[in-house]
Amino acid sequence: MTREELYASIYTHDTIYLPPWEEQSAPLEVALGCSWGKCRFCDFAKDTFSLHSDEKIEENLKILSKLQPENPRVFFLGENAFVIESERLLRLFSLVRTYMPQVKEFAMYSRIDDVLRKTPEELELLKKAGLSDLHLGLESGSDPILDVMNKGVTSADMRKGFHMLDRAGIGYYVTVILGLGGRTFSRLHAIETAKFLNTIHPKDIWCLKLHLFPGTPLYRESKRGHFDPMTPEEILREEYLLLENLTVKDCLFEDTTVLNTYTLRGRLPEQKEELLRAMEYLSQMADK
Numbered sequence: 001m002t003r004e005e006l007y008a009s010i011y012t013h014d015t016i017y018l019p020p021w022e023e024q025s026a027p028l029e030v031a032l033g034c035s036w037g038k039c040r041f042c043d044f045a046k047d048t049f050s051l052h053s054d055e056k057i058e059e060n061l062k063i064l065s066k067l068q069p070e071n072p073r074v075f076f077l078g079e080n081a082f083v084i085e086s087e088r089l090l091r092l093f094s095l096v097r098t099y100m101p102q103v104k105e106f107a108m109y110s111r112i113d114d115v116l117r118k119t120p121e122e123l124e125l126l127k128k129a130g131l132s133d134l135h136l137g138l139e140s141g142s143d144p145i146l147d148v149m150n151k152g153v154t155s156a157d158m159r160k161g162f163h164m165l166d167r168a169g170i171g172y173y174v175t176v177i178l179g180l181g182g183r184t185f186s187r188l189h190a191i192e193t194a195k196f197l198n199t200i201h202p203k204d205i206w207c208l209k210l211h212l213f214p215g216t217p218l219y220r221e222s223k224r225g226h227f228d229p230m231t232p233e234e235i236l237r238e239e240y241l242l243l244e245n246l247t248v249k250d251c252l253f254e255d256t257t258v259l260n261t262y263t264l265r266g267r268l269p270e271q272k273e274e275l276l277r278a279m280e281y282l283s284q285m286a287d288k
């Protein structure tokens with residue numbers, strides 16, 4: 001088998017979705033779909049949720065270890081792989097090291113309620129066993145927006161979960177969806193999200209522009225006129241307001257979807273002014 005065929009044999013889909021910061025990690029599929037799967041904007045959780053068996057993971061691991069024998073970091077694939085209970089995660093970390101003894105770090109996607117279901121002691125054990133980072137969708141810091149979007153958690157839940165990760169020393173990367181409040185709640189979304197982010201310690205804030213995927217409840221609501229989507233220029237102004245109100249430290253801020261053409265990236269707080277100037281410039285360009 002060629003390398004391509006070997007890779008194709010260990011993943012369910014032709015395309016795998018890794019966060020940008022995990023592109024160098026060795027992806028190991030441990031689950032399919034999302035255990036929640038009810039966010040109104042989400043097109044991500046097309047697969048019915050299921051966890052792979054240890055046997056299947058081990059089979060894939062044998063192949064992955066041959067393909068990436070020196071990679072020190074493994075990313076567990078699955079929309080919220082951290083839903084797996086702690087005892088099993090620890091077992092899977094050991095299993096990985098049986099075939100890939102060089103692995104030092106693990107990362108994966110998580111929902112905040114996956115964190116909340118674990119005890120502080122379990123999080124410490126997972127950290128000691130190599131859990132380095134989790135990738136979580138914050139989406140918004142505004143409770144009315146989280147509620148309308150059926151995120152299934154409140155901002156208080158999120159704050160509690162992120163603080164548990166802080167105490168355990170587990171890093172986290174968060175995504176924010178710009179435009180999620182529509183035109184009506186744009187200001188609320190920007191201000192409340194900034195306020196929320198100022199109370200946690202993300203390594204990275206990744207802003208994504210809301211995309212209305214056909215087939216999602218939000219898409220249907222927008223077609224019926226019950227959701228007022230924003231233009232890219234309005235979203236840029238929302239992002240400006242969000243960034244203006246951020247006081248986070250030691251954090252990378254990035255946006256890969258603004259105006260579909262540019263990537264904005266800078267460290268906070270050092271490059272905040274530079275980022276704001278870049279947004280002003282892009283805004284003026286868009287108005288021309």
Ligand code: SF4
Nearest residue numbers: 034037038039042079
């Ligand atoms: S938690 Fe994430 S993957 Fe699951 S439905 Fe919501 S947005 Fe989609």
